Amino acid sequence: xxxxxxxxxxxxxMTTLSRSGATLLAIDLQARMMGAIHDAEGVVAEAQRLITxxxxxxxxxxxxxxxxxxxxxxxxxxxxxxxxxxxxFDACREPAFLRALPPGGSAVLMGCEAHVCVLQTALGLMARxxxxxxxADAVGSRRAASKALALDRLAxxxxxxxxxxxxxxxxxxxxxxxxxxxxxxxxx
Numbered sequence: 183x184x185x186x187x188x189x190x191x192x193x194x195x196m197t198t199l200s201r202s203g204a205t206l207l208a209i210d211l212q213a214r215m216m217g218a219i220h221d222a223e224g225v226v227a228e229a230q231r232l233i234t235x236x237x238x239x240x241x242x243x244x245x246x247x248x249x250x251x252x253x254x255x256x257x258x259x260x261x262x263x264x265x266x267x268x269x270x271f272d273a274c275r276e277p278a279f280l281r282a283l284p285p286g287g288s289a290v291l292m293g294c295e296a297h298v299c300v301l302q303t304a305l306g307l308m309a310r311x312x313x314x315x316x317x318a319d320a321v322g323s324r325r326a327a328s329k330a331l332a333l334d335r336l337a338x339x340x341x342x343x344x345x346x347x348x349x350x351x352x353x354x355x356x357x358x359x360x361x362x363x364x365x366x367x368x369x370x
Contacts, residue, residue, distance in 0.1 A: 198352040198355075199288065199290065199315055199342070199344070199348075199349055199352040199353060200288070200352070200353070200355075201239050201240070201241045201353040203284060203286065203287035203288055204241050204287060204288045204289070204290060204353070205241065205242050205243075205244055205282075205283055205284060205287055205288070205289055205290070206232060206233065206236040206241055206242070206243045206244070206290050206292070207243075207244050207246070207273075207289050207290065207291045207292070207293070207303070208229060208233065208243060208244065208245045208246070208256070208260065208262070208292060208293055209246050209273065209291060209292065209293030209294065209299050209300050209303055210246055210247060210248040210253075210293050210294050210295070210299050211225075211226070211229055211245070211256050211257055211260055211292075211293050211294060212247055212248065212250070212253045212254050212255060212256055212257070212294075213254050213255065213256070213257050213258075214253045214254040215248075215253055215254075215294055215295075216257065216294070218324050219294055219295070219322040219323065219324060220322060220323060220324060220325060220326045220329065221322060221326075222322060224319065225292075225294070225319075225320055225321065225322035226257065226259075226260075228292070228317065228319045228320035228346040229260060229292050229293070229320045230259065230260060231320075231346050231350070231368050231369070232290075232292060232317065232320055232346050232349060232350070233260055233261070234368055235346075235349075235350045235353065235365050235368055236353075238361045238364050238365060239353050239354070239361060239365070241353060242284070243262075243263075244266065244279070244282045244283070245260075245262040245263075245264070245265035245266065246265060246266045246267075246268050246273050246276075246279060246293075246299075246303075247265045247266070247267050247268065248268055248269075248271070248299055249267075249268075249269055250265070250267050266278045266279050266282060270302075271298050271299045271302045271303075272299075272302035272303050272305070272306040273299070273303040273306070274303060274306030274307060274309075274310065275306065283312075287312065288312060288313040288314070288315070289304075289307050289312050289313070289314050289315070290314075290315045290316075290317060290344075290349055291303060291304055291307075291314065291315070291316045291317065291321070292316075292317045292320035292321055292346075293320070293321060293322075294321065294322050294323065295322065295323045295324065295328070295329075296316075296321040296322060296323045296328065296329040296332040296333065297323050297328040297329065297331060297332035298323075300316060300321050300332065301332045301335065301336060304316055304336055304339075304341050305336075305339060308339065308340060308341065313342075314341045314342070315341065315342040315343070315344045315349065316333065316336050316341050316342070316343055316344070317344055317345065317346050317349060318333055318343050318344065318345060319345050319346055320346050321333075347369055350365050350368065350369065351365075353365075
């Protein structure tokens with residue numbers, strides 16, 4: 183049954199990402215974890231760019247924190263406006279997380295670790311019928327190989343694997359957008 187669902191999702195034509203109904207999900211970007219993440223500096227820089235862009239374009243941002251008592255809180259530089267504490271790797275198993283998502287919306291995921299919480303949350307969202315994109319340059323794992331395997335598995339499952347720049351330009355839709363210059367400044 184699961185294989186049949188994945189096959190159907192791959193048959194869905196790829197479309198550009200829309201900011202309408204979208205939510206940016208910042209998964210477990212916690213200070214204590216980042217020291218162990220491969221290319222953590224790059225992951226955090228792209229996450230910051232996406233968070234700033236989402237806020238400029240009125241796309242809601244939802245933060246999660248895996249076991250914050252043990253792993254600490256979200257990096258303060260990302261300016262979280264609250265975070266959903268979780269113990270499950272798949273955030274969809276946390277009722278507070280599901281309540282934070284708009285019904286029928288799409289999800290753009292970034293965060294850590296790509297092969298654990300990002301992967302399981304993306305698959306959980308897809309199982310609930312959500313359109314999901316994972317931002318390759320804004321996800322990280324302790325090992326580069328683990329991240330690569332996660333992105334490959336997500337792509338095969340029907341998730342769109344995208345870059346931060348792709349997300350921002352697709353959310354803008356046009357150079358005529360009133361926030362175009364503000365978002366462009368994030369990319370340059």
